[in-house]
Amino acid sequence: MVTPHSLRLVVIAPDLSASDAADEAGLALIERSRQLRIGLLENGYNIVAVLPVDTFLRERLAQLQPDMIIVDAESEARDALEHVVMATRDERRPIVLFTNDDDTRHVRDAVAAGVCAYIVAGLEPTRIRPILDVAMARFEHEQGLRRELADARSELNDRKVIDRAKGMLMQRQGLSEQAAYEKLRKAAMDKGLRLAEVAQRMLDVADLLG
Structure with missing residues (x-):
């Protein structure tokens, strides 16, 4: 199994521009996204890229070959997941989603599509490694069943x-x-x-x- 120190992560995050810092809600989103990345780094993970959800996502993931994809979805989690799942359809990778969106009606569909962990408001640094460990173990188990x-x-x-x-x-x-x-x-x-x-x-x- 890949160890945390060698695990290569790509973070899929919204493009939070300077204009988002103009109000309190925008500042909160920027800070939340920053804390997630800090938590990943503090737990020994290697963030190789932070990418937006766009039409080039499939090509960028194919080039980077990450071990795991972290989806940082501030809102509209379903839309972000659909793009990521489509981009990894031909080359499956473990996907973990962190979100503040408490609308969990589509969690079942997300898991069926290949999402290994769906975490709502779970940004405490001490939780990150167990979450990613379980997600990787689940992905490897499912890949074994597929083989x-x-x-x-x-x-x-x-x-x-x-x-x-x-x-x-x-x-x-x-x-x-x-x-x-x-x-x-x-x-x-x-x-x-x-x-x-x-x-x-x-x-x-x-x-x-x-």
Whole structure:
């Protein structure tokens, strides 16, 4: 597992311009965002970039290759999450959202979309590391389940291909099921290929020749 000292974070935050400091609410937003970044740094995390939500987010994340994405959403948390989830759709990464938006009606959808932690008003420095540790552990667990599911599907497809190739040999060469399997296995060993690869090549040639 990646340690906090080597964990590379990208913070997705609103662009708080100087005009936001003109009123008390704007000042509070700026201070809250600053405290979040200070808390991350004090806990030993490496912030490699602070990015706005814009049309270039996907390309910037692909270039930076962060280990985790922190979403600092002052308001409109759902809109920010939708952009981040879309930007990481092809290359999933753990996402943690910190927000003051107490409208949690869309939390279920956010978690289903890949958000590992959804933290409302949780900026105490002592809470940051446990939150990120749990988020990373949850992400790694889910990725493991995804790999297991992909492996199971691949194995099932391999079995179907091998069974089709065995059936073809049995029909065309009058072989028993065991003899057809042994013929496929010997061809795989001779060519240094997986059994399913040999079976698929055999089926492809048979389709080509009719």
